[in-house]
């Protein structure tokens with residue numbers, strides 16, 4: 178569900194209006210009446226409010242651009258300009274010599290979007306119609322008049338007998354538009370020298386399907402079995418609501434004005450009912466009360482993305498009409514639509530899509546768990562290898578240090594043995610020497626323990642401490 182978007186565009190004051198000033202205060206999202214006898218604290222809030230110096234390109238970028246790219250992806254889209262006569266609807270939608278309008282910018286953008294969708298092929302058809310005095314006229318084939326609106330399950334709501342031209346370039350579309358424009362009802366009123374006396378709907382039907390594989394055999398089968406997306410883009414320039422006394426309408430102009438006002442009143446009623454949620458409560462919405470609302474039915478509370486650009490005249494003299502436009506805009510802003518991609522599914526297309534989905538699921542089932550486990554296993558294997566290598570390294574180091582300790586012990590034992598032999602020999606020598614001395618010039622004395630050679634004592638002490646150190650080291654190892 179998404180809201181109907183509403184933007185307000187305030188046209189600059191013209192020479193006659195400028196002297197009285199502008200009683201409206203604007204912010205990027207709000208507008209309120211600050212001067213004059215009917216000034217009030219009421220603030221109107223919208224998706225965007227564009228001031229008198231705004232450019233159509235800014236308005237396009239704000240919301241229209243997104244809607245246009247959605248239509249290329251299969252959503253219905255409608256953009257229309259609403260407002261009193263001479264408020265700038267045609268200026269906004271068609272543009273001027275100096276500033277292109279929403280329609281030419283949108284057409285260029287449709288083709289740009291299509292170019293970016295390289296995996297799809299497109300078929301574009303355009304039609305251009307006018308609702309004048311509640312009669313539908315074909316602007317691309319002016320001999321087609323009084324066309325009727327019908328509804329069918331396949332086509333939805335459509336205008337029977339309306340010419341649709343296949344187009345391949347933005348230039349071709351703009352040429353067709355210009356040709357159609359020449360057949361439009363335009364008249365002079367007190368308020369607008371080129372007043373649109375009719376509502377116009379420029380429609381682009383965008384059909385697309387997947388290009389399929391590179392294999393031409395495969396391509397042929399795809400063409401019959403792929404779903405086709407069909408979306409409608411409506412670019413609407415409404416005739417302006419008008420007051421008979423202000424427009425000075427009489428005769429033909431008066432008749433036109435009556436019809437214009439009647440269809441705009443129906444549009445207002447439809448928006449009222451929708452904003453009150455009447456349709457959701459099962460109530461009646463009077464779409465059939467005018468050709469305009471009947472043709473635009475999908476855009477009003479239906480399957481479409483919709484933007485209404487409400488044009489207002491900021492002059493003091495038009496305060497009442499401007500307030501009427503803002504009230505309509507507020508109600509429209511409360512209406513919700515439900516846009517979805519429009520696909521035409523043949524049985525073959527349905528079957529093919531289901532097969533594709535099953536295939537994708539099977540692939541996921543097969544691929545994703547094994548991918549996951551393979552990675553897990555690889556990680557675990559690496560961990561295991563690392564641990565084993567570390568274990569081996571530690572075992573080798575231990576072996577080495579044990580061997581070294583054993584070697585040192587053996588060496589020390591060898592040294593002790595050698596030294597012991599030396600000490601025994603030296604003790605024997607000493608005793609012989611003492612005996613010889615005794616026999617010589619000294620008296621023989623008794624000693625409780627044998628007096629050892631000081632050299633022996635020193636060596637023995639050192640050996641004992643080294644043996645102690647060795648045993649401690651080998652214990653530690």
Ligand SMILES: Nc1ncnc2c1ncn2[C@@H]1O[C@H](COP(=O)(O)OP(=O)(O)OP(=O)(O)O)[C@@H](O)[C@H]1O
Nearest residue numbers: 188189262263264265266267268369372373416417
């Ligand atoms: N934003 C703008 N900047 C400059 N000039 C503007 C702007 N908007 C409208 N105008 C001028 O105001 C005049 C009336 O505009 P336009 O014809 O677009 O009004 P309209 O709402 O389509 O009127 P109608 O309902 O009678 O057809 C034109 O001369 C147009 O060039």
